[in-house]
Amino acid sequence: MATLSRPSDHYDSRREAPQTGVVQPKLGLTGWLRWFWRQLTSMRTALFLLLMLAIASIPGSLVPQRTSDPNGVTQYFTDHPDLAPILDKLQAFDVYTSAWFSSIYLLLFISLIGCVIPRTKHHFQALRAKPPTTPARLGRLFGFTTQDAPAHTDARDAITYARTVLKSSGYRVARFDSDTESSVSAERGYLRETGNLVFHAALVGILITVGFGGGYGFSGQRVLVEGQTFVNTLLAYDSFNPGRFFDDTTLDPYTLSLDDFSVSYEQRNLQAYGQPIDFTADVTVTPKGEAAEPGAVKVNGPLRTNETSIYLLGNGYAPTIQVTAPDGTVVFSDSVPFLPQDANLTSLGIVKVPDGLAEQLGMIGFFYPTQDKAASGANFSSYPDLEYPLLTLNVYTGDLGLNAGVPTSVYALDTDTLAQQTGGKTGVSSIELKPGASAELPGGLGTVSFIDNNPASSAAGDFTQSVPRFASFDIHHDPTQIWLISFSMLVLFGLFTGLLVPRRRVWVKATIRADGTVHLEYAGLARGDDPALEAAVSAVAARHLKLLKTHQTVVATPEST
Amino acid sequence: MNLIDSALLNSYSLYALYSAMAIYALAFIAFAVDLARRSSAVGAIEAADLVETDAASSAGFATSAGSTITLKRPVLSRISARMDDDAALPYGRSSSLRVGVALTVLGWASHLAATIMRGVAADRVPWANMYEFALTGTLLIMTVFLIVLIRADLRFLGTFVTGLVLVLLGVAALQFYVEVAPLPPALQSAWLVIHVFVASLATGMFALGFALSTVQLLQFRRENRTLEAAAPRSAVASGRRLRFLATLPSSATLENLAYRINIIGFILWTFTLMAGSIWAEQAWGRYWGWDTKEVWTFIIWVIYAGYIHARATRGWRGSRSAWLAIIGFSAVMFNFGIVNVFFKGLHAYSGL
Numbered sequence: 001m002a003t004l005s006r007p008s009d010h011y012d013s014r015r016e017a018p019q020t021g022v023v024q025p026k027l028g029l030t031g032w033l034r035w036f037w038r039q040l041t042s043m044r045t046a047l048f049l050l051l052m053l054a055i056a057s058i059p060g061s062l063v064p065q066r067t068s069d070p071n072g073v074t075q076y077f078t079d080h081p082d083l084a085p086i087l088d089k090l091q092a093f094d095v096y097t098s099a100w101f102s103s104i105y106l107l108l109f110i111s112l113i114g115c116v117i118p119r120t121k122h123h124f125q126a127l128r129a130k131p132p133t134t135p136a137r138l139g140r141l142f143g144f145t146t147q148d149a150p151a152h153t154d155a156r157d158a159i160t161y162a163r164t165v166l167k168s169s170g171y172r173v174a175r176f177d178s179d180t181e182s183s184v185s186a187e188r189g190y191l192r193e194t195g196n197l198v199f200h201a202a203l204v205g206i207l208i209t210v211g212f213g214g215g216y217g218f219s220g221q222r223v224l225v226e227g228q229t230f231v232n233t234l235l236a237y238d239s240f241n242p243g244r245f246f247d248d249t250t251l252d253p254y255t256l257s258l259d260d261f262s263v264s265y266e267q268r269n270l271q272a273y274g275q276p277i278d279f280t281a282d283v284t285v286t287p288k289g290e291a292a293e294p295g296a297v298k299v300n301g302p303l304r305t306n307e308t309s310i311y312l313l314g315n316g317y318a319p320t321i322q323v324t325a326p327d328g329t330v331v332f333s334d335s336v337p338f339l340p341q342d343a344n345l346t347s348l349g350i351v352k353v354p355d356g357l358a359e360q361l362g363m364i365g366f367f368y369p370t371q372d373k374a375a376s377g378a379n380f381s382s383y384p385d386l387e388y389p390l391l392t393l394n395v396y397t398g399d400l401g402l403n404a405g406v407p408t409s410v411y412a413l414d415t416d417t418l419a420q421q422t423g424g425k426t427g428v429s430s431i432e433l434k435p436g437a438s439a440e441l442p443g444g445l446g447t448v449s450f451i452d453n454n455p456a457s458s459a460a461g462d463f464t465q466s467v468p469r470f471a472s473f474d475i476h477h478d479p480t481q482i483w484l485i486s487f488s489m490l491v492l493f494g495l496f497t498g499l500l501v502p503r504r505r506v507w508v509k510a511t512i513r514a515d516g517t518v519h520l521e522y523a524g525l526a527r528g529d530d531p532a533l534e535a536a537v538s539a540v541a542a543r544h545l546k547l548l549k550t551h552q553t554v555v556a557t558p559e560s561t
Numbered sequence: 562m563n564l565i566d567s568a569l570l571n572s573y574s575l576y577a578l579y580s581a582m583a584i585y586a587l588a589f590i591a592f593a594v595d596l597a598r599r600s601s602a603v604g605a606i607e608a609a610d611l612v613e614t615d616a617a618s619s620a621g622f623a624t625s626a627g628s629t630i631t632l633k634r635p636v637l638s639r640i641s642a643r644m645d646d647d648a649a650l651p652y653g654r655s656s657s658l659r660v661g662v663a664l665t666v667l668g669w670a671s672h673l674a675a676t677i678m679r680g681v682a683a684d685r686v687p688w689a690n691m692y693e694f695a696l697t698g699t700l701l702i703m704t705v706f707l708i709v710l711i712r713a714d715l716r717f718l719g720t721f722v723t724g725l726v727l728v729l730l731g732v733a734a735l736q737f738y739v740e741v742a743p744l745p746p747a748l749q750s751a752w753l754v755i756h757v758f759v760a761s762l763a764t765g766m767f768a769l770g771f772a773l774s775t776v777q778l779l780q781f782r783r784e785n786r787t788l789e790a791a792a793p794r795s796a797v798a799s800g801r802r803l804r805f806l807a808t809l810p811s812s813a814t815l816e817n818l819a820y821r822i823n824i825i826g827f828i829l830w831t832f833t834l835m836a837g838s839i840w841a842e843q844a845w846g847r848y849w850g851w852d853t854k855e856v857w858t859f860i861i862w863v864i865y866a867g868y869i870h871a872r873a874t875r876g877w878r879g880s881r882s883a884w885l886a887i888i889g890f891s892a893v894m895f896n897f898g899i900v901n902v903f904f905k906g907l908h909a910y911s912g913l
């Protein structure tokens with residue numbers, strides 16, 4: 001019962017009396033270093049570090065993290081003004097890059113490497129070594145079985161057959177013969193240790209790939225309105241995050257056009273009415289100097305092209321707004337991406353007109369794809385598609401702050417330096433526009449129009465084409481993913497073999513008794529968890545005896561005739 | 562599929578679910594009766610003072626080493642091999658145990674029907690929100706249990722498994738229930754099918770491993786008391802409450818069984834983690850971002866890696882490693898029940 005009996009160091013077994021009077025030899029510096037290294041690479045330390053790693057991961061799920069939830073962190077600082085700075089000192093908002101988290105996993109991996117290298121060396125030796133000599137007494141081993149060999153069996157022949165049986169079952173064998181007994185010693189399942197080593201080495205591979213991999217790629221974001229085109233160059237990105245080792249000049253200047261963005265919403269199932277069913281960005285990719293290829297980017301389906309992956313991150317409406325000066329000059333005309341604020345796509349957008357009017361003009365707009373009015377009189381959107389679109393604008397005049405040289409977001413308007421002209425407390429109601437409509441700006445500044453993209457169908461009551469949509473894309477280049485996949489496959493392979501392949505030794509011994517008959521013994525020994533050991537020994541014995549019997553009949557038949 | 566049919570089918574699914582829960586409840590009672598009968602049988606035997614070698618055989622050192630076994634054992638499967646009758650007081654299958662198993666199979670069939678009908682009603686895999694995860698996850702826990710039963714006699718875990726599944730289904734039906742809704746684009750992926758299914762399967766394994774480790778700890782306590790008791794009489798007196806333990810395998814056997822089941826769970830969990838990162842890469846453009854759900858999946862993985870190491874570490878085998886398996890499964894339940902609902906993150910699919 002190899003695996004069921006506990007080794008003597010089992011935690012639950014009775015403690016041995018502590019050794020007393022052991023005098024530790026004095027350790028020099030190298031002695032200490034060696035001692036430290038032995039401690040670090042011991043199984044106990046590995047276990048301790050693993051448990052530490054599990055515990056150290058917990059805070060990152062309790063407190064918002066800068067990398068995954070930056071707004072959450074800002075909010076946390078507002079909600080807990082006393083606690084947040086202290087937590088920040090402890091790197092609680094950057095747990096997974098913090099000094100303490102890093103030191104745990106780095107120590108763990110040093111331990112891992114220090115553990116795996118000597119084991120690999122040892123395993124290479126074991127792979128070349130012969131199975132060990134047969135123990136003198138098999139009776140104390142597992143699955144011990146004894147049998148009398150059929151009459152007239154020769155001990156050495158019997159072991160030759162045993163050797164055949166074991167070899168055909170994948171055992172490596174060594175035989176030992178003396179005058180009174182012959183035996184074969186067999187071992188199998190070296191793959192278990194191989195798998196274990198591959199597993200641990202592949203983990204190191206993953207760590208290194210993740211550690212350095214990000215450095216060779218980039219990620220960039222870009223918003224495109226239907227009909228717009230983007231060239232994959234540094235300046236064309238709205239934001240761009242290169243890895244440490246990434247060289248901007250290697251950007252491949254292909255173009256990406258958003259031809260059409262289609263959305264479908266659930267309409268039959270009232271329980272889920274208006275829930276989006278599908279988002280598809282139909283695009284055209286034109287590699288430099290090559291023909292254009294059509295493609296599609298979906299939520300779960302990035303487009304892989306020109307060594308980049310293009311992901312669909314978000315989408316919304318981009319109403320086309322035009323501002324005209326009193327003399328008729330168009331001073332602003334653009335489809336402005338409005339950021340969705342809720343599931344029915346009530347959207348918020350900013351328009352800035354710095355030049356061409358008597359004053360600088362800023363507008364905060366709300367767009368309702370299907371406008372509805374609450375009892376309070378407030379507008380809201382009741383459905384995400386364009387059923388009854390409405391744009392409302394609050395107008396501000398004054399200094400937009402664009403000349404100060406400070407970069408400003410296109411999605412934010414600093415109203416501190418501006419005078420509000422419509423909406424809010426001004427007493428002047430906000431401008432409300434249907435597609436195709438225009439309105440006078442207050443103070444005779446000019447006119448603002450909400451351009452209809454498809455006036456013909458809107459006139460027929462179908463507004464679905466009236467406002468263009470935008471899609472925001474995330475474009476990544478990561479040359480190391482193929483490595484990660486490969487190491488992950490190795491991890492799985494290592495786990496399967498390292499945990500499930502049994503490693504065991506089996507012995508068959510034939511002893512010649514005083515009366516000339518041959519006595520057979522079978523036994524096994526597990527190395528690691530091996531629930532099927534005894535069954536395996538039994539199977540070997542059964543096959544061996546069967547072989548001996550067939551052989552005996554063949555030999556015996558001529559004698560009996 | 563027609564909407565009316567879908568709504569109708571969903572209500573049938575609910576009827577099937579409630580029937581399954583009722584049948585599981587009966588099975589739970591039958592299993593509990595079996596445990597009670599075991600206890601009283603042990604009590605009766607002990608009272609008759611037939612206990613002689615309990616201590617020796619239950620201490621976990623019982624081995625067949627030295628005995629001569631002759632080719633009686635066929636080649637068994639890995640899980641079942643050496644699932645010995647090394648109970649201190651072997652106990653056959655009582656009628657209530659048989660009834661419990663039969664009811665469990667019946668409840669399972671109804672549970673399966675409920676899950677399939679929900680899937681057909683929704684026209685997709687039935688695991689896209691918390692209610693459906695719970696439905697399918699518990700179905701898989703039960704399936705794993707019934708399959709393992711074919712191979713190894715773990716019928717004594719019936720109370721635990723039916724009890725756990727009943728509680729989870731109850732919470733799902735009362736707290737997590739949502740109407741059938743189509744898949745949002747973020748979930749429309751083949752990886753939903755693979756990732757979530759394998760995660761549920763792993764959970765089924767971990768649940769059984771947890772139960773075995775718990776019984777192992779109790780059994781070890783009993784064995785220790787029996788061993789330490791100077792006279793068998795006092796041992797009888799001290800172990801009165803959980804006397805049925807004497808009819809269950811020794812703590813060493815339970816430990817090995819738990820290990821075998823947990824390593825299969827661990828391999829499946831590793832796959833879950835990898836499939837999840839492949840999906841995350843497709844859906845969110847990064848394979849790993851320490852999102853709360855990712856963090857907990859990682860924590861669970863590390864705990865079970867710790868468990869496997871503990872089994873190979875001096876001084877950590879036995880009860881200590883059993884505690885790690887128990888903590889591991891608690892983390893799995895936490896990840897499902899608490900992280901999904903209360904923690905903020907990208908995995909906002911509870912549907913609540």
Ligand code: HEM
Binds near residue numbers: 108199200528873
């Ligand atoms: C990143 C940290 C580590 C992880 C995630 C990890 C994980 C694992 C896993 C999953 C197994 C079982 C798989 C198999 O046998 O193929 C295992 C086994 C093993 N690991 Fe690690 N390990 C880590 C670090 C270490 C270190 C530092 C050591 C050395 C001190 C070590 C030594 C071993 C040994 C000896 C086994 C075999 C246990 C047995 O036979 O049951 N591991 N490890």
